[in-house]
Amino acid sequence: MAEQEQVTTAADARRYGADLHAMEETAEFMLSYIYQSLPEYPLYNGTRLTALPAARRADRISRLPRDLLRNILARLPVKDAARTAALSSRWRALWRSTPLVLVDIHLLPKAQDFSPMPANTPAVTAAVSRILETHPGSFSCVHLLSHLICCRLDVYMAKLARWLHLLAAKGIQDLILVNRPWPLNVPLPASLFTITTLTRLYLGVWKLPGTAALRGGSFSNLRELGLCFVEMEHGFVDSLVARSPALEVLNIVGYIKCRLRLRLVSQSLRCVQICGSVLEDIAVVKAPCLERLILSSPYTPNRGLCTRLRIVDAPKMHTFGYLEPGQVLEVHGTVIMPGIKPSEHAMLLGVKILSLEVCFGVRNDVKMVATFHKCFPNAERLHIVSKKCDEPTGEPLTVKFWEESGPIENVVSRINMVTFREFKGGRGEVGFLEFVFQSACVLEMVAIFMANPSFTPFSTDEALVKAQYSARNLASKSCKKCIICSSRPEDGDPWSLRVGADFSFEDPFTVREEDS
Structure with missing residues (x-):
């Protein structure tokens, strides 16, 4: 293990006898997960503009106001921004004073392979150092996603420490720092957490310093924090959040080495x-502004682990998912059990959008769905993901079970939109849909997404017939229905960290254009 922790390049892997192919596969998985989670950088998208005829090629751009020209420079890749200094003395002065955007993938040669273990690391690393050292102005945004490991660990750590020192001096606001990704436990210099100008921070594949590094610190400008496949001691996130009075978005990806509390x-x-994390205990103790709590694809290394979700004080919570029946939900001190009739004190009255992941072949899971509904009496949108059931328990619960359970008030009078993903035509799935169609009086839209048969073998023709059959008796005559054949991987859904953190999306779980 000690030798594997020293692996930084393909040559190191061969030297220590590591399985290079397995390492690359693991790295590709981790990095793809991380890249899908990262926010986009604020740069011009490269669309070409129509050129003016030769007779009309007067330089009108340079005559624009200085603030507008700085805005143009700030939206160019760093190399293109530097090239403008050759246009005129005015552009040169602007370049020197404009906060730039540095994204290291723009420093790669066009034909460079963007692999987990890149071969051409020294040149890009040297370019990053040169740019940070020589640009006299500040940097508003720096995304370092590649080629960070380039030499012996002691030399590398000194270089990284220097970069952080320069970024702090230049007032960095938006910083993304991803290790690519061997060794997995590279210690991140504690000096990062002394940069008070940060408004957005994403870290990937690092070992974070202890909570002692945060003592006395205050991150008054930090509004968005993302931690991806990091090692950290318990209490680090709690402490960082407590010291960030403006923090609005917290994203955690791939915390699998320990259980997250x-x-x-x-x-x-x-x-x-x-x-994608191992969840043990998530407690929302006091969060008066919390609108969205989204827990997706929890990683369960053993069957004995049970996630506990405790909601104590979150009066504005509007969106909640993906809630699973196997998780222990505690609301205002009341543990929600199968068949319970929760009092108003044990309800989350503000939740309008609810998403559930259910194994319809597990009877206890289905029974908990009915109980969960009663905890969210004002939910208006319901998103269901039908999980693959490896070990069914007993006969599936059909529509008869739902009828005998009695009416569920929010389904009858509140739910106006339902999406059902990974539909395979199972009896439990059909029974639930029949119940919804027969009970929901104000239902306006139902979208059923068939599972991808490439990942989950089933008869699509039979499932299609069953999906249509479930809607034969409609309580709402104005309900629109659509059945969509999915091309997504198993358990695919429209939600992503980017969408979830974007408050212009009213419903991060809803159907989007690319799904239809």
Whole structure:
């Protein structure tokens, strides 16, 4: 293990006898997961503009106001921004004073392979150092996603420490720093957490310093924080959140080495998203501004692990998912059990958008769905993901079970939109849809997404007939229905960290154009 922790390049892998192919596969998975989670950088998208005829090629751009020209420079890749200095003395002065955007993938040769273990690391690393050292102005945004490991670890750490020192001096606001990705436990210099100008910070594949590094610190400008496949001690996130009075978005991806325990106390948090992680205890203790709590694809290394979700104080929570029946939900001190009739004190009255992941072949899971509904009496949109059931328990519960359970008030009078993903035509799935169609009086839209048969073998023709059959008795005559054949991978859905953190999307789980 000690030798593997020293692996930084393909040559190191061969030297220590590591399985290079397996390492690359793991790295590709981790990096693809991370890249899908990262926010986009604020640069011009490269669309070509129509050129003017030769007789009309007067330089009108240079005559624009200085603030507008700085805005143009700030939207160019760093190399293109530097080239403008050759246009005139005015552009040169603007370049020197404009906060630039540095994204290291723009420094790669066009034919460079963007692999997990790149071969041409020294040139790009040297270019990053040169740019940070020589640009006299500040940097508003720096995304370093590639080629960071380039030499012996001691030399590399000194270089990284220098970069952080320069970024702090230049007032960095938006910083993304991803290790690519061997070794997995490279320690991140504690000096990063002394940069008070940061408004957005994303870290990938690092070992974070202990909570002692945060003592005395305050991150008054930090509004968005993302931690991807990092190692950290318990309490680090809690402490960082407590020291970030403006933090609105918290994203955690791939925390799998230990069990994640969070105790969230924040006056500013609006969105918390956790995916691909081992969850033990998530407690929303006091979050008066929290609107979205999204927990996706929890990683369960053993069957004995049970995630506990405790909602103590989150009066504005509007969107909640993906809630699973196997998780222990505690609302205002009341543990939600199968068949319970929750009092108003044990309800989340503000939730309008609810997403559930259900194994319809597991009877206890289905029974908990009915109980969960009663905890969210004002939910108006319901998103269901039918999980693959490896070990069914007993006969599936059909529409008869739902009828005998009695009416569910929010389904009858509130739910106006339902999406059902990974539909395979199982009896439990059909029974649930029949119940919804027969009960929901104000239902306006139902979208059923068939599972991709390439990943989950089933008869698509039979499932299609069953989906249509489930809608034969409609309580709402104005309900629109659509059945969509999915081309997404297994358990694919439209939600992503980017969408979840974008408050212009009213419903991060809803049907989008690319799904239809």
